[in-house]
Amino acid sequence: MKVKKSALLLTLSLLLASCSSQEEVVAPELPSVPSNCADTKVLESILPRIADAKYIETEWEPAEGTDLYAAYNAGGIACTYGLQEAEVGATILWAPDNKILFSELTPNWIGFGQKEIDLPGIEEEAAYYLSEGIEGQGEYHIWSVNLLINGSWIQVGATFFNSLEDAIPVIKAAIDSLRTPKRAERExxxxxxxxxxxxxxxxxxxxxxxxxxxxxxxxxxxxxxxxxxxxxxxxxxxxxxxxxxxxxxxxxxxxxxxxxxxxxxxxxxxxxxxxxxxxxxxxxxxxxxxxxxxxxxxxxxxxxxxxxx
Missing domain, CATH: 2.40.128 (Lipocalin)
Known part of the structure; x- marks a missing residue:
């Protein structure tokens, strides 16, 4: 494999710079996405709205070109919580962004009508949401929120979000469900x-x-x-x-x-x-x-x- 001369010079200069530095700069370890749906904090956040909600075990068969396929293909997971018989609940996707996935999917979301948003009380890098209706004027629903945070793409979709305030507790629980590097290593x-x-x-x-x-x-x-x-x-x-x-x-x-x-x-x-x-x-x-x-x-x-x- 040939290496470009400019790339080689850049690598050498970086090595020399690191050798001359007294302090070694180490990139922070990122959390990992959940590995088990039964161990997340999402269900607890849904119970105040859906009293008998449960984790709904689902055999996913992702179709290529969907968000679900993109999440699993990147090493992610999808989990559904709610009441299956009443068709009410939430489905959460977590996937490692790998510095590219969120930006690759963003044009599709915008094409389907999602809008950029700044989520209150959350330090996300970027977020988009899909809503229906006009808030404060008749029926209004937020169907899904996509956000990039701590190196992970999280998608929160639900049937019971009538306002952004309804969605925030579930979004925060999804973020808190990311595994620490130590826990991910143990598992x-x-x-x-x-x-x-x-x-x-x-x-x-x-x-x-x-x-x-x-x-x-x-x-x-x-x-x-x-x-x-x-x-x-x-x-x-x-x-x-x-x-x-x-x-x-x-x-x-x-x-x-x-x-x-x-x-x-x-x-x-x-x-x-x-x-x-x-x-x-x-x-x-x-x-x-x-x-x-x-x-x-x-x-x-x-x-x-x-x-x-």
């Missing part, structure tokens, strides 16, 4: 997990976990066959790692969907009907998953030797 599932059966060996080695994005090496060996190794890419939310792992085949590469439920103490695998479309095997929708106790992944110390083959 990471990075590490090696091993499942041994009489004739089979499985290895799930998570080497990257940032916000809710994970990647892992996946290894399988049957006693009567050659081992297969692949790369798993996916997310870890609500205690479930879900994504696809790729495996080399004689015809190229195949992909298979994989769900694992657990935490850094171990995982169990999903059992569900699969369908194959081209080279991709995935669980049949709507999902009908049972968690198998047959294959249990437990923390292991040494996986590198197996993964190197």
């Amino acid at each position: 990471k599932i990075t590490g090696c997990y091993l499942a041994e059966l009489p004739n089979d060996l499985y290895v799930f080695n998570v080497h990257y976990h940032d916000n809710n994005t994970i990647s892992a090496d996946f290894y399988y060996k049957n006693i009567n066959s050659e081992p297969s190794k692949g790369l798993f890419l996916g997310t870890y939310t609500n205690g479930i790692a879900r994504g696809f792992y790729s495996l080399p085949t004689s015809n190229g590469t195949s992909e298979r969907e994989l769900f694992l439920k657990g935490d850094k103490n171990g995982f169990v695998t999903a059992s569900a009907k699969l369908e194959k479309v081209g080279s991709i095997e995935k669980y049949v929708r709507p999902l009908d998953i049972k968690w198998s106790q047959e294959i249990k992944f437990i923390p292991a110390q040494e996986c590198e030797g197996l993964l190197r083959g």
Whole structure:
């Protein structure tokens, strides 16, 4: 890979400047988005308005081009709270901005009629909201608010905001639900997990976990066959790692969907009907998953030797 001369000179000058400085400048650590909907502070903020509100477990299937897809693709999470039978509640999206996501989505929001706003009592970098009607003149609703704060994009959408004052407590709870760097570090599932059966060996080695994005090496060996190794890419939310792992085949590469439920103490695998479309095997929708106790992944110390083959 070629490096531009100007870029190289800039890098060298920055290094020299840092060496001559007495104090090392360290960028502040940013909080992480929530990983589990049941652990946020949002439900508590909704209960004064919806007395019997609950966390509504939802199997999201984001369509490309939507805010939901953008949030999950960036390592975010979506959570709904309210009364499902009454169709009243709020859905919150959290996603790491990565210095680009919010600005990329802003033109779409403006195109759909969202307007910029300065949220009272909140130190956001930017915010937009979608409303219907004229406040103080008949029916008025605020449908959603998008804000950028502490390196995260947060979207708060609800059916019961009749004023900005109604929305502020929920917005503040969504902000307070961001995880501190220390907490996010404690909750990471990075590490090696091993499942041994009489004739089979499985290895799930998570080497990257940032916000809710994970990647892992996946290894399988049957006693009567050659081992297969692949790369798993996916997310870890609500205690479930879900994504696809790729495996080399004689015809190229195949992909298979994989769900694992657990935490850094171990995982169990999903059992569900699969369908194959081209080279991709995935669980049949709507999902009908049972968690198998047959294959249990437990923390292991040494996986590198197996993964190197």
